[in-house]
Amino acid sequence: MTPETRRLRQTSRTLATLILAGAATALPLAAQAQPAPLAAGGWSLRLGAGAAVGPAYPGSETTQVSPFPLVDLAYRPALPLLDTVFLNPRDGLGVVAFRQGPFSIGGSIGYAPGRDQDVAARLQGMGDIEGAARAKLFLRGDFGRFGLSLEAARALGDQEGTTLTIGASMRQPVGPRLMLLGRVEASWADEESMQQWFGVTSRQASRSRFAAYNAEAGFRSVQGSLTAIYSLSDRWSLNGTAGVAQLLGDAADSPITESKTQPFGLVGVTYRF
Template identity: 30%
Template sequence: MTPARLSLVTIAAFALAPAALAQAAPENSLAFGFALVPDYDGSADYSLRPAINGSFSFGDVTLDLRGTGLRADLIAGPVAAGPVLNYRFGRSSDVDNPQVAALPETEDALELGAFVSVPLNGTVALSADLLADVSGTHDGVLASLSADWRQPVSDRMAVFASASVSAMDANFAQTYYGITAAGAAASGLPAYAPGGGLRDAGLTLGASYDLTDRTTLTAAIGYRRLLGDAADSPIVQAGDRDQMTLRLGLGWAF
């Protein structure tokens, strides 16, 4: 397994509700926990990694830290929108699958983009984000859409769900799912040149419980199914196109 590190989460570190569904609460929050996640995209092996999530308000501006992503909501009101900065971990040779371990390593990437989250009512919001590589690692683009739902079931407990889908361009696909001739010779996997298109679809289910007025315990389980050229990659075929995550976190509001 890979060494423990902050986990990258497409939706949120502990699958908490988006800004558009945030409950009336103190302006700042910080959560720490652990996530059981695949070693790399398409892996059948899992690692337990630390995770962090936070929200900090500065007047009409709200900063949301979600795993390795930082969002700035620049719009006052129910609609949330603004820039996104994301750090994407690469794939190292320190993985359990010997064929994937023999492939050239993928460097970490820094991505910049924008997001918008629009509430449909008090419990449902639609969100979209677009990320582009600015580090020269994959020189690609990734777009995501999600529908998020949150419903209180008691004074202290709420349940939530999120359904998502993402799409990638050919540059992103080649970096994370492609295999060059040199990589094929080193690993024994066939050479593969994927194109852009749908990357995955996923569903997250979870619950949060207020231990005190300012302390919340959150647990979530997530499922993603890799699609299209991502699923057809020999890297994924050597692992699993069905990806699970388990998350547990403790948060404080202040």
């Protein structure tokens, strides 16, 4: 692998990690974690670009800045048993299969970013975690300005493990142009997922700086973020997000982890079609 290819691979993985860590919540629909109800045949689309800052890898004390596109698409086909089709950085491509009152149920297929051992000298000998597809099922409730969500995600292919995430969000308009969006969530991971990301096998221990470490199932992290969306016009919006994630349990105690506290942020601009 050439140095240029390796740098591109590292940048793309860092980019995906930042998006999935929470920076993508600057998009209104992603921050609400639920596509807005549309009329049959209706659609909405926001496109934009931004710059995100976040950890080089989960547990890193080094932060990196990466540019990335912002995309938020929702479409409601005139079909039975299918409410909305959507595409966004947080969930990937998915559907809301059922919506009743404030509640919705659906699923999606997205991207689970990997970890390149060359992103930090500290990871040398640990080997790469390849990027893979991730299947997600969700139950969400939208109670006006307040939202709740419960999600189960399963990594596919070269990754392992299942995670459960419970979250709550609140929207608060401040004047005619500014909207504030707050979100908190907690994530639990099974042993397969925890071991892959924070454990050290005997083989990895023999070729890295770390001693063997068994990471068991448990709560992996809690995080909170605050997003501000300022309407520059009817179609243009300026978005900014600041947040922090706190690693817990065996993830926090892992020898791989340099910092239990993981800040992240984003600034971007979007256009609504």
